[in-house]
Amino acid sequence: MSEVSIYSWPGADGAAGGSPHLHTASTEAYVVQQGTGRLETLDSRGFTSTPLEPGTVVWFTPGTVHRAINDSGDLRVLVVMQNAGLPENGDAVMTFPPEHLMSIDAYARAAHLPSRDADGGEAFAEAAARRRRDLALAGYLELKAAVQEAGVAALADFHAAAANLVRDRTELWRGYLADGAARQAEVTAGHLASLESMETFYLQEARTTMGERKSRRIYGMCGRIQAWELSETVGAGTVVSG
Known part of the structure; x- marks a missing residue:
């Protein structure tokens, strides 16, 4: 889970926003907190533009260019991202022009963002993020035009390129899946079996965990990201209500 302030930088078509991309294995959800905008998508329906305003909840499955x-x-x-560990380890592929999707090295060069601490400060980091966004937007606008002209079949080459770029990471991702979502599903299945037999010992192990915000926003694909990390316990005397 993270909070994202969508980039306000105007793009080549005059609209401000982030780097278009898809996720290859994870569903993503937006819960709009403030401001207004749009979510443009290229998926099985073709091109769609969905209004965004406070209270809007929208989610999109793997393969949706957004x-x-x-x-x-x-x-x-x-x-809110599905499959913790996968999005943080290369699940996303940005819509760079085709020449930047031909190999892992070519994509890595286009996607790389330097560290603002090591490579010139905040202004340098922002300029690099804008260049990356502009490159992804250039490819996206071509892809969008192709989908509007020829239909969803125009996405096939980009989907194939995305799969080729991430296929070597799937073994790593299986480990995250086994330790994360799959493990939690197994735990829940065990809870159901315990309830069925009136064994409530696991309820006595209940605990509360508190999320802590990191101290700075990083440059992401869609905007500046503020993430949370989980501490082990809630501080003494703290009351948290939902």
Whole structure:
């Protein structure tokens, strides 16, 4: 889970927003917190533009090319990602022009963002993020035009390129899946079996965990990201209500 302030940088088509991309194995959800904008998508329905305003919840499955557009200048969304570990380890592929999708090395060069601490400070990091966004947007606008002209079949080459770029990571991802989502599903199955037999010992092990915000926002694909990390316990005397 993370909070993302969508980029307010105007793009080549005049709309402000982030780097269009897809996720190859994970579903993503937006919960709009403030501001207004649009979510442009290229998926099995072709091209779609969905209005974003406070209270909107929208989610999109793997393969959906998506672009967040910040119309109000202050669009901020809470992002919930499926499969913790996969999105953080290369699950996403940005819509760079085809020559940047031909190999892992070519894609890595286009996608790389330097560290703002090691390579010139905040202004340098922002300029690099904008260049990456502009490159992804150039490829996206071509892909969008192709889908509008020829239909969803125009996505096939990009999908194939995305799969080729991530296929060597699938073994690593299986480990994250086994230790994360799959393990939690097994735990829940065990709870159901315990309830069925009236064994409530696991309920006595209940605990509360508190999320802590990191101290800075990083440059992501859609915008500036503020993430949470989980501590081991809630501080003494703290009351948290939902």
